[in-house]
Amino acid sequence: MSEKDPVVSAETHSWWEQVKASFKTPLGMIGVGITTVFFVLSVLGLIAHTAGMVKNPYAAIITVFLFPVGMLFGLLLIPVAVFMGRRKMFAGSLTKEGFTINLGNALHRKVILLFLVLTVVNISLFATVTSEGYRFMDTPAFCGLVCHTAMAPEYTAHERSPHANVACVECHIGPGIGGFLKAKFSGLRQLKGVLTGDYNRPVPTPVAELPPAALTCEKCHSQEKYFGDIKKTFVKFSNENQEKPEIQNIMLHLGGRDPVTDSIKGIHWHAGHGIRIDYQPLNDKRTKIGTVKVTRADGTLKVFMTGAKGQDSTLPWRRMDCTDCHNRPTHIFDDLAAKVDAGLASKKIHPEIPGIRQDSLTVLQKRYGSREKAASEIVRDLKTLQEKRNGADFAAKNDKAIADSGAFLQQAYLENIWPAMKVTWGTYKSQIGHQQAEAGYGCFRCHDEEHATKSGETITQDCGLCHKEPE
Numbered sequence: 001m002s003e004k005d006p007v008v009s010a011e012t013h014s015w016w017e018q019v020k021a022s023f024k025t026p027l028g029m030i031g032v033g034i035t036t037v038f039f040v041l042s043v044l045g046l047i048a049h050t051a052g053m054v055k056n057p058y059a060a061i062i063t064v065f066l067f068p069v070g071m072l073f074g075l076l077l078i079p080v081a082v083f084m085g086r087r088k089m090f091a092g093s094l095t096k097e098g099f100t101i102n103l104g105n106a107l108h109r110k111v112i113l114l115f116l117v118l119t120v121v122n123i124s125l126f127a128t129v130t131s132e133g134y135r136f137m138d139t140p141a142f143c144g145l146v147c148h149t150a151m152a153p154e155y156t157a158h159e160r161s162p163h164a165n166v167a168c169v170e171c172h173i174g175p176g177i178g179g180f181l182k183a184k185f186s187g188l189r190q191l192k193g194v195l196t197g198d199y200n201r202p203v204p205t206p207v208a209e210l211p212p213a214a215l216t217c218e219k220c221h222s223q224e225k226y227f228g229d230i231k232k233t234f235v236k237f238s239n240e241n242q243e244k245p246e247i248q249n250i251m252l253h254l255g256g257r258d259p260v261t262d263s264i265k266g267i268h269w270h271a272g273h274g275i276r277i278d279y280q281p282l283n284d285k286r287t288k289i290g291t292v293k294v295t296r297a298d299g300t301l302k303v304f305m306t307g308a309k310g311q312d313s314t315l316p317w318r319r320m321d322c323t324d325c326h327n328r329p330t331h332i333f334d335d336l337a338a339k340v341d342a343g344l345a346s347k348k349i350h351p352e353i354p355g356i357r358q359d360s361l362t363v364l365q366k367r368y369g370s371r372e373k374a375a376s377e378i379v380r381d382l383k384t385l386q387e388k389r390n391g392a393d394f395a396a397k398n399d400k401a402i403a404d405s406g407a408f409l410q411q412a413y414l415e416n417i418w419p420a421m422k423v424t425w426g427t428y429k430s431q432i433g434h435q436q437a438e439a440g441y442g443c444f445r446c447h448d449e450e451h452a453t454k455s456g457e458t459i460t461q462d463c464g465l466c467h468k469e470p471e
Contacts, residue, residue, distance in 0.1 A: 292305075
């Protein structure tokens with residue numbers, strides 16, 4: 001036996017001595033060092049993350065993912081070092097007697113106790129960090145900020161929406177292990193797309209992938225709630241009259257189940273208990289609807305078709321629910337004209353400045369190429385347009401009012417436009433109402449007087465079904 005390759009007998013070296021010697025190998029020391037460093041970092045990172053001290057989502061990823069992985073890697077190196085060291089330094093000692101554990105030996109008891117304590121500590125830390133990592137992956141910040149470029153429009157809209165306090169997973173992930181696994185596999189595919197730049201621009205509305213409203217919306221919103229009639233006010237300015245708006249008040253028959261008559265009324269009749277509506281979409285966006293089947297609470301069925309035989313479609317039938325009308329309940333983007341008119345009504349755009357409405361529309365529709373460029377040029381562009389319209393002296397005299405108006409336009413742009421994602425005014429349309437009926441969105445998809453039964457009854461377009469002038 002040479003000095004370079006010693007073989008040590010198990011009779012002269014116990015298993016504990018062999019393990020200690022293996023720890024002192026370079027690989028063993030590296031494993032212990034990595035484990036110690038990342039253990040400390042994991043503990044400190046977990047404390048900082050749970051205390052809310054970690055605000056940056058990328059820092060959070062390091063805290064709840066990278067540090068524990070580093071610790072696990074170090075732990076795995078230790079047994080590898082022991083195995084490799086024993087094979088090299090103690091060849092021939094793999095005998096039964098060499099690995100006898102004697103609980104009557106104080107050293108053996110201390111080693112086993114230390115092993116058990118470290119195992120419990122490591123498992124507890126991993127369980128805690130894993131739980132925190134799982135919770136972090138369910139937050140809007142993870143969904144919207146980690147995939148910053150792709151999801152920035154949706155995240156920004158979510159943060160100012162009526163559902164800002166509702167996490168993304170509450171609506172986008174179905175219940176149970178099936179919904180969880182489907183979401184995670186989909187997430188891996190999306191991660192690959194983000195890393196390679198292979199994703200849709202703009203990100204399409206997830207029409208088909210959303211879980212049924214019964215598993216999402218109806219966890220908070222009851223079908224039985226009665227809204228009755230609600231007044232909605234529309235305020236519109238024009239380029240010719242930007243100080244005195246046209247105000248239109250409409251009473252919407254939202255309805256629901258009337259507590260007095262126990263009947264379902266109004267717009268929410270579509271979602272009432274006992275009412276079942278099935279339809280056949282003719283395109284992926286569901287802007288064209290083929291045959292509609294309406295089953296009432298008493299079991300009566302009516303079939304409304306477009307044309308004598310209806311229209312064939314390869315797309316599957318769908319049961320109508322909340323999202324067929326409320327297709328943008330959270331990720332709401334502003335309408336261009338309505339946003340400018342809101343600025344005039346709130347005096348954030350100064351209505352006394354001649355031509356400010358038309359100039360505001362011009363500025364917001366300009367193609368800046370990037371959000372950074374828009375942020376730096378919008379106020380300047382508004383001032384330039386005002387100088388051309390009203391003269392340099394007028395623009396100088398009203399510089400602050402024009403700058404304040406420009407600041408409102410700048411914010412409006414940054415909340416709605418992402419050139420890199422091809423998101424601009426009108427990219428995402430709403431199915432509520434019929435203001436975008438020309439594009440195929442809204443009530444008139446079905447309420448068009450063309451969907452008819454064999455007896456000639458149509459899905460009516462009567463205005464009185466949904467609204468009336470206030471008394």
